[in-house]
Amino acid sequence: MANTKELNVEEKLRALYDLQLIDTRIDEIRNVRGELPLEVEDLEDEVAGLSSRNEKLKQDLEHIEEQIKAKKIAIDDYQASIKKYTKQQDSVRNNREFNSLTKEVEFQELEIQLAEKQIKEMKASMEHKKQVIAESKERLEAKSNHLKHKKAELSDIMSETQKEEAFLSEKSAEYEVLIEQRLLAAYKRIRGSVRNGLAVVSIERGASAGSFFTIPPQTQVEIAGRKRIIIDEHSGRILVDSSLAEEEKEKMEKLFSKF
Numbered sequence: 001m002a003n004t005k006e007l008n009v010e011e012k013l014r015a016l017y018d019l020q021l022i023d024t025r026i027d028e029i030r031n032v033r034g035e036l037p038l039e040v041e042d043l044e045d046e047v048a049g050l051s052s053r054n055e056k057l058k059q060d061l062e063h064i065e066e067q068i069k070a071k072k073i074a075i076d077d078y079q080a081s082i083k084k085y086t087k088q089q090d091s092v093r094n095n096r097e098f099n100s101l102t103k104e105v106e107f108q109e110l111e112i113q114l115a116e117k118q119i120k121e122m123k124a125s126m127e128h129k130k131q132v133i134a135e136s137k138e139r140l141e142a143k144s145n146h147l148k149h150k151k152a153e154l155s156d157i158m159s160e161t162q163k164e165e166a167f168l169s170e171k172s173a174e175y176e177v178l179i180e181q182r183l184l185a186a187y188k189r190i191r192g193s194v195r196n197g198l199a200v201v202s203i204e205r206g207a208s209a210g211s212f213f214t215i216p217p218q219t220q221v222e223i224a225g226r227k228r229i230i231i232d233e234h235s236g237r238i239l240v241d242s243s244l245a246e247e248e249k250e251k252m253e254k255l256f257s258k259f
Contacts, residue, residue, distance in 0.1 A: 010226040019175040020200040021252040043147040050140040078108040164259040202245030208232045
């Protein structure tokens with residue numbers, strides 16, 4: 001669809017309303033997805049965080065196990081030293097040497113007591129970490145399953161709507177080319193400022209669609225005349241008559257029915 005000639009007012013109104021119908025359909029498709037892509041992204045971050053935490057806990061556990069092994073080896077060394085010093089006491093030449101060896105034995109015994117206390121504390125820490133790992137693993141499995149379900153849900157929605165959205169986005173761009181820049185900029189500004197994205201609305205029961213403010217009869221006649229672009233003074237939206245709206249809706253329904 002190319003902009004080969006200057007459109008008259010009625011053609012501009014039709015092009016604007018068609019663009020509105022297409023953009024509204026795109027909005028509806030995106031609303032179906034809703035917050036699902038963000039929800040999937042958040043779940044992916046959470047699963048990655050839990051996985052990383054679990055790996056860190058497992059590494060901590062391995063480190064504690066290594067420390068316990070080192071302490072047990074140290075205890076064996078202390079016990080070997082005690083045997084050595086005790087044996088040396090049998091061949092000492094004086095009390096000073098005997099007392100010195102006795103102090104060495106006592107020191108090694110204290111080292112053994114300290115190492116055994118540290119092993120006990122590390123084993124308690126290991127048990128706590130094992131419990132935390134089990135709980136974290138359970139939570140990770142639950143979150144992973146939830147993520148799998150949400151990804152499948154998003155994949156189904158995307159496969160159903162992706163082609164339609166791409167097609168409609170292309171059509172929206174084609175209709176934008178038909179509309180002069182000043183009018184298109186106004187359309188986009190209005191559309192961006194209203195919650196439902198409706199920048200062009202029809203007259204329904206004497207009022208603009210979605211509004212409770214009645215349009216004066218003379219203004220309704222002007223709108224039906226399609227001789228100039230008229231803005232609703234209350235909502236700020238561009239107004240079209242109901243007949244034009246119905247004709248364009250019927251035309252666009254044929255376009256949408258392709259999907």
